[in-house]
Amino acid sequence: EAGVAQSPRYKIIEKRQSVAFWCNPISGHATLYWYQQILGQGPKLLIQFQNNGVVDDSQLPKDRFSAERLKGVDSTLKIQPAKLEDSAVYLCASSLDPAATNEKLFFGSGTQLSVL
Amino acid sequence: GDSVTQMEGPVTLSEEAFLTINCTYTATGYPSLFWYVQYPGEGLQLLLKATKADDKGSNKGFEATYRKETTSFHLEKGSVQVSDSAVYFCALRQNNDMRFGAGTRLTVKP
Numbered sequence: 001e002a003g004v005a006q007s008p009r010y011k012i013i014e015k016r017q018s019v020a021f022w023c024n025p026i027s028g029h030a031t032l033y034w035y036q037q038i039l040g041q042g043p044k045l046l047i048q049f050q051n052n053g054v055v056d057d058s059q060l061p062k063d064r065f066s067a068e069r070l071k072g073v074d075s076t077l078k079i080q081p082a083k084l085e086d087s088a089v090y091l092c093a094s095s096l097d098p099a100a101t102n103e104k105l106f107f108g109s110g111t112q113l114s115v116l
Numbered sequence: 117g118d119s120v121t122q123m124e125g126p127v128t129l130s131e132e133a134f135l136t137i138n139c140t141y142t143a144t145g146y147p148s149l150f151w152y153v154q155y156p157g158e159g160l161q162l163l164l165k166a167t168k169a170d171d172k173g174s175n176k177g178f179e180a181t182y183r184k185e186t187t188s189f190h191l192e193k194g195s196v197q198v199s200d201s202a203v204y205f206c207a208l209r210q211n212n213d214m215r216f217g218a219g220t221r222l223t224v225k226p
Binding site: 003004031033040041042043044045048050055056091093104105106107108109110 | 120150152157158159160161162165205207212213214215216217218219
């Protein structure tokens, strides 16, 4: 089966510019997650969708970050304007059944963002 | 809130050495516990999991036992290979919330 697809693979921008990342989860997976992984740290949840609704966005810096999942399938994460501290790998993950707490997440390869 | 603490790296071992990566957790309820692995240039993938106390997860020669009394989920492998070089993440999941440790980089030298 096809995995979680993310693009672009790498992005370099200057501070105050805007950037967008795209994710296509595994077909049929109801839940989609965006994580931020800063170098040397574990992934930190930014936002979680169930179908096209937001389940948890408590750690999303809403003054500059936004995300949407139209039609409950693919998703975009946007940063506007970017700051130096946004340099990180942005990971998208999906899972089939949001009610199954022992279910694993499937991760994409991530987008590595460098803000100069 | 819930959290995971794992031993700091990097860890460098020779091939066929014994591996232990410590992981402890803090949680109010009864989370499921996971080890994820990230090979160079790839996304995170599940290595093993355990869903209740005393469960042992195992995969590819790796093992970890869910110890409720010590709130631990240490990862072990009896004989590591060069191909095991990767970053290992301990994680817990409760309800819909998945929390990760900071990761431990393992390098295995021939």
